[in-house]
Amino acid sequence: MPTTRRLLLISTPVGPLGSGLGGGVELTLQNLCQGLRARGHRVTVAAPEGSALAGVPVVEVAGQLQPTAHTQGRNTPITLPGDSVLGNLWRYARQHQGEFDLIVNLAYDWLPFYLSEFFDTPVAHFVTMGSLSEAMDEAIRQVARQFPGRLGAYTRTQADTFGVANTFVILGSAIDLAQYDFCASPGEALAWMGRISPEKGLEDALEAAAMAQVPLKILGKLEDANYWQRLCDRFPEAADCYLGFLPTAELQQVLRQCRALVMTPRWVEAFGNVAIEALACGVPVIAYARGGPAEIVQPGVTGWLVPPDDVPGLATAIARIDQLDRQACRRQAETDYSLDALAARFEQWFESIIQALER
Numbered sequence: 432m433p434t435t436r437r438l439l440l441i442s443t444p445v446g447p448l449g450s451g452l453g454g455g456v457e458l459t460l461q462n463l464c465q466g467l468r469a470r471g472h473r474v475t476v477a478a479p480e481g482s483a484l485a486g487v488p489v490v491e492v493a494g495q496l497q498p499t500a501h502t503q504g505r506n507t508p509i510t511l512p513g514d515s516v517l518g519n520l521w522r523y524a525r526q527h528q529g530e531f532d533l534i535v536n537l538a539y540d541w542l543p544f545y546l547s548e549f550f551d552t553p554v555a556h557f558v559t560m561g562s563l564s565e566a567m568d569e570a571i572r573q574v575a576r577q578f579p580g581r582l583g584a585y586t587r588t589q590a591d592t593f594g595v596a597n598t599f600v601i602l603g604s605a606i607d608l609a610q611y612d613f614c615a616s617p618g619e620a621l622a623w624m625g626r627i628s629p630e631k632g633l634e635d636a637l638e639a640a641a642m643a644q645v646p647l648k649i650l651g652k653l654e655d656a657n658y659w660q661r662l663c664d665r666f667p668e669a670a671d672c673y674l675g676f677l678p679t680a681e682l683q684q685v686l687r688q689c690r691a692l693v694m695t696p697r698w699v700e701a702f703g704n705v706a707i708e709a710l711a712c713g714v715p716v717i718a719y720a721r722g723g724p725a726e727i728v729q730p731g732v733t734g735w736l737v738p739p740d741d742v743p744g745l746a747t748a749i750a751r752i753d754q755l756d757r758q759a760c761r762r763q764a765e766t767d768y769s770l771d772a773l774a775a776r777f778e779q780w781f782e783s784i785i786q787a788l789e790r
């Protein structure tokens with residue numbers, strides 16, 4: 432039986448858990464807590480007020496939300512709003528650090544990395560996106576220098592973007608497979624899922640679906656209204672394809688009946704949780720060979736990888752969906768992306784940090 436650890440997980444400051452503003456990290460946090468608790472660890476989450484997490488005690492912290500990092504430029508200075516929730520989250524962590532064996536940061540923000548050396552309780556950082564800014568890269572490299580082994584990432588590709596990859600522990604992701612039902616005989620439509628924001632490249636999926644003359648279903652949080660309006664101007668049918676930001680139960684009902692999921696990331700997608708949600712339903716993944724999806728898809732079996740930004744290549748892959756194996760998709764999810772597999776990887780990472788201190 433593994434040693435029971437007292438873990439404080441500190442969430443993203445961009446929005447309350449459950450709002451969808453935190454994107455994939457909300458799902459990661461939910462699944463990680465569920466998996467770690469099932470393995471006997473005592474997990475506490477600190478997050479912006481209004482957060483909710485099934486079955487996990489959440490310390491709700493007040494304060495002004497942090498601007499999202501993925502809309503800033505590479506040389507944007509670090510900003511903190513007045514009464515910042517980020518600052519308040521880390522004041523809570525410092526005051527209560529003695530109650531925990533390890534603090535785990537899930538915010539993609541400068542402050543937690545900078546503060547690491549001022550804490551007595553070790554701080555592990557799970558980095559949730561690829562390189563986005565000079566200031567964040569430097570903060571991450573500082574932790575790599577001072578505390579090698581305390582940086583975690585979803586994928587090797589994502590870690591490589593920071594130039595200190597050999598100091599990252601690669602953890603992958605997971606979903607609660609019990610919430611996804613396998614479907615052997617889908618309908619005609621393709622699916623596209625994700626935050627509707629420029630870096631996700633929805634226009635390419637709309638263009639490829641039109642080329643292949645296959646209907647597309649769009650699911651996800653409408654994050655950038657101006658961008659969406661431009662898409663609707665260019666693709667009049669887009670508004671009819673959009674089904675909104677659905678809770679998992681309703682999302683998987685739509686997803687499982689699709690012939691494939693199309694992923695068109697413009698940026699280095701750190702992981703792409705939507706890829707394993709599709710696999711869990713038996714839905715193969717057609718993705719640009721860029722970032723996380725390139726480390727998930729097994730070409731010719733559970734999906735197709737397409738040269739990045741090659742829209743005709745997407746249409747060609749769409750025409751070859753029938754060569755893929757929906758049962759193999761579900762099996763891959765069960766082997767690599769179950770909650771227990773993820774929790775076991777994180778537990779091993781945490782033990783390596785804690786035991787390094789006990790020597």
Ligand code: HBI
Binds near residue numbers: 442455498499538
């Ligand atoms: N931006 N400043 C900031 N902090 C975050 O933690 C953050 C973000 N943008 C997006 C985001 N987190 C998540 O959607 C990704 O980590 C998945």
